[in-house]
Amino acid sequence: MSEDTIKYDAAHIQVLEGWRAIRKRPGMYVGSTGERGLHQLVFEVVGRAVNELLAGHAGSVDVALTFDGGVRVADDGPGVPVEAAAHTGAPGLETLLTRSHIRTEPDSRHAVAIGLFGVGPCVTNALSSRLTAEVRREGVRWVQEYARGVALAPPTAVGPVAETGTTISFWPDSDIFGTAECSFAVLAECFRELAFLNRALDITLTDERPPGGTRSARFRFPGGxxxxxxxxxxxxxxxxxxxxxxxxxxxxxxxxxxxxxxxxxxxxxxxxxxxxxxxxxxxxxxxxxxxxxxxxxxxxxxxxxxxxxxxxxxxxxxxxxxxxxxxxxxxxxxxxxxxxxxxxxxxxxxxxxxxxxxxxxxxxxxxxxxxxxxxxxxxxxxxxxxxxxxx
CATH class of the missing domain: 3.30.230.10 (Ribosomal Protein S5; domain 2)
Incomplete structure (x- = not known):
């Protein structure tokens, strides 16, 4: 083997950050590129919404498996801040959806960590072909679109709104997950368990995919x-x-x-x-x-x-x-x-x-x-x- 063949220096080191790193090695962030990984995408987004509720900022969380293969997660909390975060200069919403080092699940007995490593919604965004975030906050409805983890434009105010909350809709990237589909039963088991362990939790799971009509289950257990x-x-x-x-x-x-x-x-x-x-x-x-x-x-x-x-x-x-x-x-x-x-x-x-x-x-x-x-x-x-x- 020649000296040129084995030569290795700093020029050979490739540094990947953000969505590039996640898409390069998805299994490191969601466990697999099959059904298990799809469920982790859901859990990373649901975890943020659930913690809003457990903190007393929201009353309910609604999760829907849409007919076109997407997932919609909505809460009625105050809405994710859209304004710039002081430590990054990026919009608060964009920080949440693009920065993996942001802790979305604080160390607290009052918070839950559903995701595999608690990295947050940025993982879901990076591994989705598209993602739409809608924020209803302080009388204004904001919308931002993403494609494979990259924002297509800044958050845009699209009109007034009376209610508050955050809705994140995403479509897992078929280039990564193939034909795998989310299981209603697996998600229901996880949400049911969370509701048993957290009496304040009120979460609904709806499956819009069955040709015979939608099915829905609500998980709320005051008896703990x-x-x-x-x-x-x-x-x-x-x-x-x-x-x-x-x-x-x-x-x-x-x-x-x-x-x-x-x-x-x-x-x-x-x-x-x-x-x-x-x-x-x-x-x-x-x-x-x-x-x-x-x-x-x-x-x-x-x-x-x-x-x-x-x-x-x-x-x-x-x-x-x-x-x-x-x-x-x-x-x-x-x-x-x-x-x-x-x-x-x-x-x-x-x-x-x-x-x-x-x-x-x-x-x-x-x-x-x-x-x-x-x-x-x-x-x-x-x-x-x-x-x-x-x-």
């Missing part, structure tokens, strides 16, 4: 995690998941020691399986973590204390194990923290030593109170667990 447990039980195969007690046990507690809140809901059913879903700042934690460990600690402490107080366990009996207590249990454990600590880049496992102790204490106290106040139902639950441990 309790409603989530009820839904999970109702989704089970009929006859395989019969509740041992009719009511769902649930509570929410603020704890300054972990700088956050914990919400737990649970119910035992007549089954040998266990279904425990855990979340941190509205993100699923499939590998568990300190909040899930604390839940099991508190669960075991409350059940064993009750069993011994009522002499369902003798002095020589060992404590009931967490695995046995969890049989037939449906539970949702959700913490929202100001400074969550995750293990790994995918945020699949929660850390934080204070979280485990705080969650355990909350579960032990609240479940212990329920067991004392509901003796008949408590006897059915704990008696079944003890009998199973012995049999």
């Amino acid at each position: 995690a309790r409603d989530f447990v009820g839904f999970l039980d109702a989704e089970a195969e009929p006859g395989t998941w019969v509740p041992v007690h009719p009511d769902v046990i649930g509570f929410e507690r603020e704890d300054p020691r972990m700088a956050g809140t914990v919400e737990v809901a649970l119910r035992w059913c007549d089954s040998r399986e266990e279904r425990v879903r855990s979340f941190a700042n509205s993100r699923p934690t499939p590998h568990g973590g300190t909040h899930a460990e604390g839940f099991r600690d508190g669960l075991a402490a409350a059940v064993n204390a009750y069993a011994r107080e009522k002499r369902l366990l003798t002095a020589v009996d060992p404590d009931l194990g967490a695995d046995r207590i969890g049989q037939g249990l449906t539970a949702v454990v959700s913490v929202k923290l100001d400074q969550p600590e995750f293990h790994g880049a995918t945020n699949g496992m929660l850390g934080g030593t204070a979280v485990r102790a705080c969650v355990a204490e909350a579960v032990r106290e609240h479940l212990g109170t329920w067991l004392e106040e509901q003796p008949e139902r408590a006897g059915a639950v704990v008696g079944r667990i003890v009998q199973g441990a012995r049999g």
Whole structure:
């Protein structure tokens, strides 16, 4: 190999920024160029609208899959600022849609991050053949058009308007995603989960594509995690998941020691399986973590204390194990923290030593109170667990 062949210097380095970088390596930003990637485009735009609502600036979010292959996301918030951002000189709207370093989802227990990496709507813009942004703000309706991440013109005032809000419509680039289509079912599952975990959320998903007419679903669950447990039980195969007690046990507690809140809901059913879903700042934690460990600690402490107080366990009996207590249990454990600590880049496992102790204490106290106040139902639950441990 000659010296000329292996020569490499600064002239060979190619620096890509903004939409060019995103379009060059789309998988780095949305995970894939198939259906999964399309859903990430939706989530990046919906995430901004959802956080407007959770901050108290909007009342509802509407998402539509349009008949021509596009996606429309609308909220009734105050409208994205159109004026120039001081740190860039670009319009606020244009900054949102073109700058990947702008954080659209702040670190806060009151915000959600739906997108893969939380980069924001700029990813959606770069990977769409066209995008239209409409802002209704301070009595003026503004519109701006984009093509593959590039603004065709500055935001244009097109007339007066009475209402406020932001609507972003985009058409994923078929050169990148081919014939892949968004799944109504996948989006509905995500939005439903978010609504269970955030009681203030009100989001509607409409599919305008079916030839037989549109279909629509609204996701709003004032009962929070309790409603989530009820839904999970109702989704089970009929006859395989019969509740041992009719009511769902649930509570929410603020704890300054972990700088956050914990919400737990649970119910035992007549089954040998266990279904425990855990979340941190509205993100699923499939590998568990300190909040899930604390839940099991508190669960075991409350059940064993009750069993011994009522002499369902003798002095020589060992404590009931967490695995046995969890049989037939449906539970949702959700913490929202100001400074969550995750293990790994995918945020699949929660850390934080204070979280485990705080969650355990909350579960032990609240479940212990329920067991004392509901003796008949408590006897059915704990008696079944003890009998199973012995049999």
